[in-house]
Amino acid sequence: MLGVKEWNLDTMMYEYLWSPFKWMGRQLRFLRSGVITAFLAVAGIALLIAGMYKPGFISTSIGILSVVSLVIALALILFSFAYRGSALTVWMNLLVAHIFILAGIWMNAGHINTIEVIFYASGILAAFLLGYYCLQKINSIDNDILLDKYHGYVYEQKTTSILFLIAATGILGFPVTAAFIGVDVLFTYVHSNQAVLMTLLALCFIFIELAAIRIYCRIFLGLHKKLDHPVAFRSS
Numbered sequence: 105m106l107g108v109k110e111w112n113l114d115t116m117m118y119e120y121l122w123s124p125f126k127w128m129g130r131q132l133r134f135l136r137s138g139v140i141t142a143f144l145a146v147a148g149i150a151l152l153i154a155g156m157y158k159p160g161f162i163s164t165s166i167g168i169l170s171v172v173s174l175v176i177a178l179a180l181i182l183f184s185f186a187y188r189g190s191a192l193t194v195w196m197n198l199l200v201a202h203i204f205i206l207a208g209i210w211m212n213a214g215h216i217n218t219i220e221v222i223f224y225a226s227g228i229l230a231a232f233l234l235g236y237y238c239l240q241k242i243n244s245i246d247n248d249i250l251l252d253k254y255h256g257y258v259y260e261q262k263t264t265s266i267l268f269l270i271a272a273t274g275i276l277g278f279p280v281t282a283a284f285i286g287v288d289v290l291f292t293y294v295h296s297n298q299a300v301l302m303t304l305l306a307l308c309f310i311f312i313e314l315a316a317i318r319i320y321c322r323i324f325l326g327l328h329k330k331l332d333h334p335v336a337f338r339s340s
Contacts, residue, residue, distance in 0.1 A: 129186025132179055136189060141196055148203035173208030174304035177201040181308055184315040188252040191319045192239050198275060198312060199232045205308055212301060213293035220289045227283025231274025238268035242323060254326020265324040272316040
């Protein structure tokens with residue numbers, strides 16, 4: 105019986121791994137405010153600029169700021185992982201989280217070659233813009249892209265579904281954009297004795313993947329919300 109149930113691994117992972125992170129994400133509901141998201145985006149960009157042009161200004165607290173930046177990034181990502189509201193809100197938060205990831209690594213390194221930042225940022229930005237276009241296109245159909253249910257839009261928006269899947273894999277650094285190279289290069293600026301930074305980065309990229317693919321699943325997969333076509337129910 106345990107073999108048939110795969111030793112209850114799915115249940116244990118949900119109860120002891122995903123549920124605690126979902127709970128933490130639900131405690132960050134204040135991040136759904138567009139004003140807070142905009143403020144954090146400006147703060148993240150300011151940290152990047154300070155790291156590029158005024159490295160001496162932050163050199164005294166560089167270790168603390170790196171950790172704080174990655175903690176903010178992880179908070180944004182966990183909120184996105186648990187949020188059941190608009191998919192656009194989640195998508196925007198994932199972009200802001202990437203800003204703080206880049207800022208945290210930059211401050212930890214002290215200096216990063218411009219071309220390496222371009223590799224990372226260009227891929228993430230391109231994936232974000234493509235995904236934003238796809239979500240806006242779906243939202244224009246009936247003004248409903250909430251993540252509290254499955255919409256099944258792959259039935260009538262096949263091309264948009266494929267494009268958003270590419271965007272979702274791109275925003276988490278898969279080899280569909282230059283960000284794949286940028287992520288690997290930037291990781292070399294985290295040293296082997298920086299266990300806290302390594303843990304935060306690992307959690308960030310694990311949950312970015314889950315949050316992005318969750319948007320794809322909720323918006324494009326599942327039973328199509330418009331039942332004006334034949335549907336195969338389990339009872340049939």
